[in-house]
Amino acid sequence: MQRVGTLALATQEMPADHGHRTVGDVVDEWLAAVRAAMRRLDDATVALAEGRSGAGEEYGSALDLVQLLDAWDADRRVDVALEGLGAVTDRARPLSSLSVGQRYRVRLAVMLAAGDDFLLLDEPTNHLDRDALDFLTDRLRAFQGGVVVVSHDRALLADVAHTILDLDPTREGTPGVYGGGFAGYREGRRAELERWEAEYAQQQTERERLAQDLSNAQNRLISGWRPDKGTGKHQRATRAGSLARAVHRRQEDLERHQITAPAPPQRFHMPELSGRAGVTLVRAENVTVAERLTLPVDLSLSSGDRLVVTGPNGAGKSTLLAVLAATLAPTTGTVHLARRARVHLLRQESSRPLHRRARDVFAEHVADLVTAGLLKDDETVGLSSLGLLASRDANKRIGELSMGQQRRLDLACALAGSPHALLLDEPTNHLSIALVDELTEALRVTDAAVVVATHDRQMQRDIADWPRLELSARSGSEVPVEE
Incomplete structure (x- = not known):
C-alpha cells in the first residue's frame, strides 16, 4: 500500500x-x-x-x-x-x-x-x-x-457521500460498491436484493419440482406397477425396467441441480398490530418529572396516531416516553391508560441478562405476557417470523451478540407484545441502514399508535409529515413546530 x-x-x-x-x-x-x-x-x-x-x-x-x-x-x-x-x-x-x-x-x-x-x-x-x-x-x-x-447516519451519507462501500455481503459474498451517493446506493441495493430474491426463489421452485418428480417416480416403482390384463411377460419386464430407469434419471436430475444463489439476507417483517377504534389509549395531563421534565406536557394517543418527539440531550424525551408507558411515575399530573391497552416501550439501553440465550429470553418474555393475560395464545409471534435475528444468532447468549443484534432482540420483544401503542426511544441506534428503512416504512402503515423520540435527521425527514413535539433544553417545554 x-x-x-x-x-x-x-x-x-x-x-x-x-x-x-x-x-x-x-x-x-x-x-x-x-x-x-x-x-x-x-x-x-x-x-x-x-x-x-x-x-x-x-x-x-x-x-x-x-x-x-x-x-x-x-x-x-x-x-x-x-x-x-x-x-x-x-x-x-x-x-x-x-x-x-x-x-x-x-x-x-x-x-x-x-x-x-x-x-x-x-x-x-x-x-x-x-x-x-x-x-x-x-x-x-x-x-x-x-x-x-x-x-450509520443516513442524513450525513446523503449529504456528503459520493461512493458507498457496503460491507454487508452481496450474493457473491463480497462487499458492494455503489456510485451515485446515498440515493444511488439505496436504489442499487434495492434492485440487487430483488434480483437475488427472485433468482433464489426460482431455483428453489425448480428444486422442489425435481424433488416431487423423483418422489412420484419412486412411489410408482414401490407401489408396484401392474400392466393391463393380456400384456405379455416381455412387455411387463420392459415397463418395470423403464420405471427403474426413470427413478434413476430423476435422482440424477435432482443431484445435478445446484442452487447457485445463496439465501438472501433476512428482511424485517412487521407483525400486524391491531388498533382499538374510538378508544383513547394513553392520556397525559400536566405531567412533569422533577429535574427531568420540568415543564408540563399534555397529550393523548389513539389508534393510528403518530408523534415524533425531538429536542437536545437532557430535554426529557426518554423521560416522557417512560411516563407514557407507565414505567415512571410523574411528579405532577396524571397518566391514564385505557383498560387492557397494550403499551410497549423500546428503551435506548437494554438490561437483559447477558448470560441468557436470545431465543430463551424472547420466549420467556412472550410467555410472561400470556400468563399476565396481556396477550392471547393466538396473538403471539415467533422470533424467526420477525426477520430480526438469524437462527444462529438467536441461539447465542446475549453477551455474545453485537450491539446491533442486541438492539434487534429488544425490538423483537417490544413487537412481540402486539402493542396498541408503540413507543420508540432512538430506534435507529445500532441498527443497519436497511433495517431502519424497513422499520420506518412499517411504522407509517401500522394500525397501532406510534411515538418516536429521535435525533436521527434522516428519520426526521422520513416522518416529517408526522405531528411533532419538540422539547427544549429546559426539559419539557413545548416549542411550536411547523407540521
Missing part, C-alpha cells in the same frame, strides 16, 4: 487520559506540523537577519511550507471549529474533566482544522447536536482532500 500526503484518523472513542493533558495539549499535538513549520520560519528569519550563508534559500523554503499549511491561520481555524461543534474552547481545561462527548468534539474540531490531506472518520456524528451536525456537514462538503466515513 502506498500513501501520499498526510492522514488523520478519528476513532469512535477518545480515552480520558487521567494524567494532566489539557485541551491545549490536544491542539498542539494535532498542529505539531504547523508549530514545527512556524519554528523553522522563525529560525530562518533570524539566520537571514544575521546574513548566514544559504539563509535566503532556507527562508524561502520555510515560508513556502508555512503558506502551504496556512499555518498563520491554524489557531483561528481551531477556535472556529471548537465553537462550531459546541466543544470546550478553554485550552487550559484538563481532558479528565470532560465527558466522552466533549472529548470527542474537541478532537474532531482540531482534526478538521489541522489541514491534513485525508480524513478517516469513524461514526463522526456521535455526540453532536443539530448545530454541530450542520457545521460538520458543511466542513466535509467544502473539504478539498479525501474523506472516508464509517457511519
